[in-house]
Amino acid sequence: MKQNRRMDLVWSILAGIGLGLVLARLDGQGNGWRGWLAFSLLSSLGWIILVAAWRWAGSQRWLGLLLLLAFSLRLGIGVSLSFILPESGYVTEVQKAGYNSVDAYNRDMQAWELASSDSPILDAFDKSYAIDQYGGLEALSALVYRYLSPDAHRPWLVILMAAVVAALGVAFFWNAVRFAWNERLAWLAAWMFALYPESLWLGSSQMREPFLMTFIGVVLWGAVAWQLDDDHKGWLWLAAGLAGLLFFSPGVAIYLIVILAGWIWLKKKHLKIPWRGVALAAGVFGLGLLLLWVALRRGTFAEASFLETLTGWFKLSVKWDVYQLERDSGTIQYLFRNVLSPKLKLPFIFVYGLLQPVLPAAIFDPSTWIWQTVGILRSLGWYLLLPLLVFSLITILKSSVEDQKFTWLWFFVITWLWISISSLRAGGDQWDNPRYRVIFLIFQVLLAAKAWLYYQESRNPWFTRIVLIELVFTLLFVDWYATRFFPFIPRFSFTVMVLLIVSLAAIIVLGGWLLDRRKLKPIK
Numbered sequence: 001m002k003q004n005r006r007m008d009l010v011w012s013i014l015a016g017i018g019l020g021l022v023l024a025r026l027d028g029q030g031n032g033w034r035g036w037l038a039f040s041l042l043s044s045l046g047w048i049i050l051v052a053a054w055r056w057a058g059s060q061r062w063l064g065l066l067l068l069l070a071f072s073l074r075l076g077i078g079v080s081l082s083f084i085l086p087e088s089g090y091v092t093e094v095q096k097a098g099y100n101s102v103d104a105y106n107r108d109m110q111a112w113e114l115a116s117s118d119s120p121i122l123d124a125f126d127k128s129y130a131i132d133q134y135g136g137l138e139a140l141s142a143l144v145y146r147y148l149s150p151d152a153h154r155p156w157l158v159i160l161m162a163a164v165v166a167a168l169g170v171a172f173f174w175n176a177v178r179f180a181w182n183e184r185l186a187w188l189a190a191w192m193f194a195l196y197p198e199s200l201w202l203g204s205s206q207m208r209e210p211f212l213m214t215f216i217g218v219v220l221w222g223a224v225a226w227q228l229d230d231d232h233k234g235w236l237w238l239a240a241g242l243a244g245l246l247f248f249s250p251g252v253a254i255y256l257i258v259i260l261a262g263w264i265w266l267k268k269k270h271l272k273i274p275w276r277g278v279a280l281a282a283g284v285f286g287l288g289l290l291l292l293w294v295a296l297r298r299g300t301f302a303e304a305s306f307l308e309t310l311t312g313w314f315k316l317s318v319k320w321d322v323y324q325l326e327r328d329s330g331t332i333q334y335l336f337r338n339v340l341s342p343k344l345k346l347p348f349i350f351v352y353g354l355l356q357p358v359l360p361a362a363i364f365d366p367s368t369w370i371w372q373t374v375g376i377l378r379s380l381g382w383y384l385l386l387p388l389l390v391f392s393l394i395t396i397l398k399s400s401v402e403d404q405k406f407t408w409l410w411f412f413v414i415t416w417l418w419i420s421i422s423s424l425r426a427g428g429d430q431w432d433n434p435r436y437r438v439i440f441l442i443f444q445v446l447l448a449a450k451a452w453l454y455y456q457e458s459r460n461p462w463f464t465r466i467v468l469i470e471l472v473f474t475l476l477f478v479d480w481y482a483t484r485f486f487p488f489i490p491r492f493s494f495t496v497m498v499l500l501i502v503s504l505a506a507i508i509v510l511g512g513w514l515l516d517r518r519k520l521k522p523i524k
Contacts, residue, residue, distance in 0.1 A: 008051045016044025023156055026079065030152025038148040042157060046071070046164035053171035063174060063190070070194040070203075071167035078159035078204035081370075088370045098155070100374075101431060104206040111138045111206075112153045115145035136248035137208040155206060162210040166203040169214030170194045173442055176221040179228055185449055192445035197381030198438045201374065208248045212439050215244035216256055220442065223260050227267070252439055259414050259443070266407045346424070353423025356433040359383050360477035364485060378434065387470055388448035389415070391463045395454040408450065415443045465512045469505045476501055 020040025027035055050071060054064050082098035089095035099105035114123060121142050125135035141158050149157060173193050177186035193199070203210040222237030245253035362375030393412055399405040422436035437444075455463045476497055483491035492500065 004055075008055065009048065012047035012051050013044045015047045016040055016042075019043040019047075023079070023160070027154055027156055029154050030149070034149070034151050035154060038154060038157060039160070041148060042144070042160050046160065049164060050167055050171075053168055057171045057175045062187075063171070066190060066194050067167050067170055070170050071163050073195070073200055074163035074166055074203035074210070075160060076204075077200060078163070079156060081204065082156070084370050088368050090368065090371070100201070100205050101207070107138055108141060108155055108158060108206040111141035111158075112145055114138070115142040115150070121146070134208075134247075134249055137206070137211065141206065158206045159204060162203050162206070165214045166199065166210035167194070169210075169217040172214070172217035172221045176217065176224045177446065180224045185446075185453060188452065189445045189449035192385075192449060193441060196385070196438070196441060196445065197377045198434050199441055201378060202435060202438065207435070209435060209439055211248050212245065212252050213441055215241045215248070216252070216440065216442050217241075218244065219256060219260070223264070227264070249439075255418065255440075259411075262410045262414065263407055266410055350420060350423045353429075353433045354419065355473075356423075356430045357382065358430070358477070359474055360481045363478065364481040366485075375430075382434065383470065383474070385444065385448055387463065387466045388451045389419075389444060390466050391455065391460075392447040392451040394460060394462050395451045398454070398458070398460075408447075411443050412447060415440065415447060419444075461512060461516070465508050468508055472504045472508070473501050 017040045020036050020038075020043050023039040023043070024032060024036035027039075029035060050067055054067055057063060081100055085095040085098050085100065094102050094105040097105060099108070111124070114121065121139050124139035124142055140161070144157050144161065145153065170190055170193060174186050174190040177189050199210070199213065218237055218241030220241075222234045222239075222241055224234070225237060226232075226234030242253055242257075245256065357375055357379040359376070359379035362372065362379045365372055365375055367375070392408075396405055396408045396412055399408065418440050419437055422433055425432075425436060451463070454460070476492075479489065480492065480494075480497055483489045
């Protein structure tokens with residue numbers, strides 16, 4: 001065992017030095033040896049952590065391959081975009097600098113500014129200075145820049161960190177699911193979690209979502225270790241994961257506590273809940289509320305109470321996002337002014353956000369090749385996952401184990417609640433909506449994996465019908481977008497198209513229900 005650990009350490013350091021050399025040569029920023037040292041130190045540490053996580057999670061060959069894929073794809077995409085976007089992206093300051101989003105660019109540039117100054121790193125949490133809403137990622141980025149790369153701005157260091165952390169989350173997620181449920185479910189869910197396009201996209205940039213998803217995985221593992229094995233180390237993992245979430249986003253920590261509290265309460269007849277568990281949850285919940293309040297208390301809400309701040313901020317955010325959506329799209333302006341009544345604006349925003357990124361729009365988007373490719377892949381990921389999320393309700397209701405039925409139903413409700421919040425909060429935005437939604441990807445792929453395994457065993461026809469409804473929507477919207485570029489194709493009005501989608505969906509549902517009733521009818 002000790003020999004294996006030594007070899008793991010040696011190979012990890014060698015791999016880190018080699019990767020550091022490649023990144024430093026490709027990067028070409030500042031002093032060459034300083035860049036090589038920075039990349040080598042960070043990548044060696046990353047390899048050591050990932051190899052240790054692989055050993056801890058069982059050392060299966062497929063898991064090692066998955067961790068390697070999860071890490072390599074994110075780092076490779078991030079580095080590749082740094083070269084591709086300045087040449088093939090839009091002519092903007094952000095893309096000329098090689099960043100895939102304004103959020104990543106602004107946060108990273110300010111982190112470098114802070115690192116290059118004499119100001120303390122804690123200024124990242126100063127609301128009057130920092131762009132990062134909560135300051136955690138900006139502080140971490142500035143820390144790395146100040147002490148590993150003081151001679152030059154090397155954005156790949158943060159991408160390298162994000163790639164390592166994202167891959168690490170796969171190991172925690174796999175271990176939690178196989179102990180809580182079974183290895184078959186864990187295997188499928190881990191692959192979905194590691195390779196989901198939106199997760200790859202965000203994990204290849206200077207964004208906080210990869211860190212949040214991994215800390216959620218750490219907390220889930222801590223909860224499982226405590227519940228099933230009475231492992232006292234589970235408390236350490238719970239505390240570490242929740243501390244990480246509070247550092248990056250207190251709101252996510254609060255929501256996760258609600259999820260876990262519901263799960264544990266539904267399992268309470270098999271589980272004795274100790275006082276320290278209640279104390280930890282209550283303490284983190286209270287601290288999370290306090291940090292969230294502090295982060296949101298600005299401008300109009302500077303003197304407001306917590307409840308007024310939270311509700312007012314959410315309403316104002318939704319209103320602003322709706323305004324931006326209407327301002328930036330002539331089609332949306334037409335719909336809001338001529339087709340939809342004011343009462344239907346919010347439901348429309350919810351549905352529109354639910355369908356983002358819209359696959360037909362991505363296919364016909366008159367964009368550069370790189371952004372069209374990215375748009376199609378991101379859309380495909382969500383459009384493949386969405387039918388499974390809907391079908392998972394049928395899977396849960398068909399479950400024969402009552403206590404598991406209620407816990408899975410809780411996951412279903414809380415997952416769809418988060419998807420709804422994301423749709424409303426982001427106002428149907430094709431960047432923010434999927435970004436918010438993917439934070440709790442762990443529970444989405446859990447439901448999707450369970451649904452797919454059930455379908456493989458049962459061949460329940462309702463999954464095919466749900467896919468057929470999605471296909472009807474997609475094809476009709478493909479036609480609607482195609483008519484913009486091919487005038488000879490007959491075009492339906494938006495109202496007629498929506499009526500067609502609703503009518504065909506109703507026919508599929510009603511026809512399926514009647515067919516099932518006929519099959520169940522006894523033969524005389």
